[in-house]
Amino acid sequence: xxxxxxxxxxxxxxxxxxxxxxxxxxxxxxxxxxxIAWQVAARWGLVKHGYLPAPSAVAAAGLAMIRDGELWENAxxxxxxxxxxxxxxxxxxxPLGLLMGWFRTVREVFEPLVMVLNAMPRIALIPVIVxxxxxxxxxxxxxVLIGAVIPLVVNGMAGVxxxxxxxxxxxxxxxxxxxxxxxKILLPGAVPSxxxxxxxxxxxxxxxVVLAEMYASVRGMGYLLQTYGTNYEAAQLFFLVIVVxxxxxxxxxxxxxxxxxxxxxxxx
Amino acid sequence: MTGIAGRLSSARPMxxxxxxFVALVVAWELLARAHVLNRVLVSSPSLIAAAFLKQLHNGxxxxxxxxSAIEFVIGFGLSVVVGIVVGVAMGWYRPFSYALAPPxxxxxxxxxxxxSPLLVVLxxxxxxxxxxxVFLITVVPIVANAAVGVRNVDRTLVxxxxxxxxxxxxxxxxxxxxxxxxxxxxxLRLGVGRALIGxxxxxFFGGKAGLGYSISYFAGTLQTDNMMVSxxxxxxxxxxxxxxxxRLERWLDAWRGWS
Numbered sequence: 001x002x003x004x005x006x007x008x009x010x011x012x013x014x015x016x017x018x019x020x021x022x023x024x025x026x027x028x029x030x031x032x033x034x035x036i037a038w039q040v041a042a043r044w045g046l047v048k049h050g051y052l053p054a055p056s057a058v059a060a061a062g063l064a065m066i067r068d069g070e071l072w073e074n075a076x077x078x079x080x081x082x083x084x085x086x087x088x089x090x091x092x093x094x095p096l097g098l099l100m101g102w103f104r105t106v107r108e109v110f111e112p113l114v115m116v117l118n119a120m121p122r123i124a125l126i127p128v129i130v131x132x133x134x135x136x137x138x139x140x141x142x143x144v145l146i147g148a149v150i151p152l153v154v155n156g157m158a159g160v161x162x163x164x165x166x167x168x169x170x171x172x173x174x175x176x177x178x179x180x181x182x183x184k185i186l187l188p189g190a191v192p193s194x195x196x197x198x199x200x201x202x203x204x205x206x207x208x209v210v211l212a213e214m215y216a217s218v219r220g221m222g223y224l225l226q227t228y229g230t231n232y233e234a235a236q237l238f239f240l241v242i243v244v245x246x247x248x249x250x251x252x253x254x255x256x257x258x259x260x261x262x263x264x265x266x267x268x
Numbered sequence: 269m270t271g272i273a274g275r276l277s278s279a280r281p282m283x284x285x286x287x288x289f290v291a292l293v294v295a296w297e298l299l300a301r302a303h304v305l306n307r308v309l310v311s312s313p314s315l316i317a318a319a320f321l322k323q324l325h326n327g328x329x330x331x332x333x334x335x336s337a338i339e340f341v342i343g344f345g346l347s348v349v350v351g352i353v354v355g356v357a358m359g360w361y362r363p364f365s366y367a368l369a370p371p372x373x374x375x376x377x378x379x380x381x382x383x384s385p386l387l388v389v390l391x392x393x394x395x396x397x398x399x400x401x402v403f404l405i406t407v408v409p410i411v412a413n414a415a416v417g418v419r420n421v422d423r424t425l426v427x428x429x430x431x432x433x434x435x436x437x438x439x440x441x442x443x444x445x446x447x448x449x450x451x452x453x454x455x456l457r458l459g460v461g462r463a464l465i466g467x468x469x470x471x472f473f474g475g476k477a478g479l480g481y482s483i484s485y486f487a488g489t490l491q492t493d494n495m496m497v498s499x500x501x502x503x504x505x506x507x508x509x510x511x512x513x514x515r516l517e518r519w520l521d522a523w524r525g526w527s
Contacts, residue, residue: 023362023366023369024366026363026366026367027366027367027369027370029367030366030367030368030370031370031371034371051386051389051390105284108284108285109284109285109287109288110288111285112285112286112288112289113285113288113289115507116503116506116507118510119461119503119506119507119509119510119511120464120502120503120505120506120507121461121464121465121467121468121469121502121506123465123468123469124468124479124480124483124498124499124502124503125499126472127472127483127484127486127487127488127495128483128487128495128496128499130487131309131487131490131492131495132309132310203376203377206377206379207377207379207465207469210379210381210382211379211381211469211472214379214381214382214473215472215484222379222382225379225382226382229382229383229384229385229386230385232385232386232389234386237382237383237385237386240382241378241379241380241382241383242374244377244378244379245374245375245376245377245378245379246374247377248376248377248378249373249374249376249377251377252376252377
């Protein structure tokens with residue numbers, strides 16, 4: 001989590017606060033106004049109390065879940081499934097994508113399959129995976145993998161194919177070997193596209209792990225969401241929804257921070 | 269080998285691309301026939317084909333497609349209308365954009381599906397709940413892309429149009445809209461993908477008919493042949509909708525050219 005915190009502070013808090021104070025102030029003010037309006041509406045019974053809990057009730061429910069360890073115990077498992085699934089996706093997706101960009105034959109063999117998987121809602125495979133692999137952590141990792149690997153493959157391929165032809169010819173003229181060409185020209189050129197792929201992959205991984213746990217599991221954030229939801233404990237449910245949203249946002253923001261660094265480095 | 273490949277060079281990509289599908293189907297069928305794979309759990313291509321014909325005959329497929337299509341069209345349609353209006357407003361009025369940005373970024377990864385029990389109580393099981401979930405997850409990328417598109421409109425063009433006495437509506441129609449179409453279309457393309465996810469996942473938890481409902485129902489009752497029929501149809505629908513969005517994007521690009 002320290003890495004997340006560090007990148008978050010660098011990218012979103014420190015630099016922009018100094019440069020664009022008004023946007024942050026406007027955003028904070030809007031948030032405060034929204035929260036107050038929500039609290040007042042819930043207090044005065046303008047909305048049915050059970051379905052839209054007041055912010056104070058959400059905060060109280062959240063504190064209780066943090067204090068008795070219920071949140072961390074379940075978040076741990078979900079984070080582990082998310083991390084293993086994403087690591088496998090990176091290990092498989094990036095090499096496959098780069099190979100598909102580099103070798104025509106590999107591309108021609110795998111492109112239609114990748115395109116079908118890219119176009120379909122891959123979460124439709126969750127029940128299939130649960131039937132095949134059971135309700136444990138393995139099926140969640142498989143769901144994350146199938147969700148996150150495809151954007152990495154697609155963007156890895158696009159990154160190599162969109163390489164600057166002049167640079168490739170230049171390297172060839174200076175007798176660069178295939179390996180040198182790949183390491184010095186194609187791989188660095190594909191980095192921005194791969195980062196976009198990683199950002200999309202994280203989004204699919206978050207949705208995948210939560211949905212798969214909601215669908216069938218006995219632990220994890222999705223399990224908690226499903227349990228509190230079906231018991232109509234709205235305060236706990238809203239708190240968990242916010243926690244997942246924030247974690248997903250932080251993971252995405254990390255990649256975005258790296259993306260802007262790479263952009264700055266490429267265009268000095 | 270090279271001679272044949274050379275002569276059939278135009279057919280080559282098609283043939284090679286079909287390889288994984290053919291290999292998958294043949295291996296799956298053979299392994300299931302040889303009882304290496306448990307046919308109850310993994311089904312087999314021939315069993316899936318038989319289940320497909322049966323479902324086509326008794327109308328399950330037609331009923332599922334109708335239910336899912338209605339949810340998709342209403343949910344996606346609402347997202348497009350609301351998303352473009354809010355996104356254009358965010359692009360045009362900076363303070364509005366600053367105020368809405370944080371909730372928008374949080375919504376990108378929000379597990380709105382988890383709200384389905386509450387939505388079912390408030391709105392009822394089936395179409396209303398699924399449409400709400402589709403709307404919530406689809407509207408986000410459409411808003412974000414419309415806002416970026418309008419913000420990136422060339423200010424010189426806007427000032428030029430104003431100097432020649434263009435009204436706000438004319439500026440929107442003649443300058444802002446054509447200039448932001450690539451962004452709007454990118455938003456719509458992302459939206460199609462997310463709306464499909466919303467329909468399927470929404471039906472898992474809050475549906476009473478449709479492709480996602482059938483996948484979940486057949487999985488729960490271990491009717492794997494029927495489950496795979498719904499999965500394959502979902503994949504085909506996904507390909508058709510994505511291709512459609514790509515076609516629309518090219519067509520609008522052409523319109524932008526002579527508008």
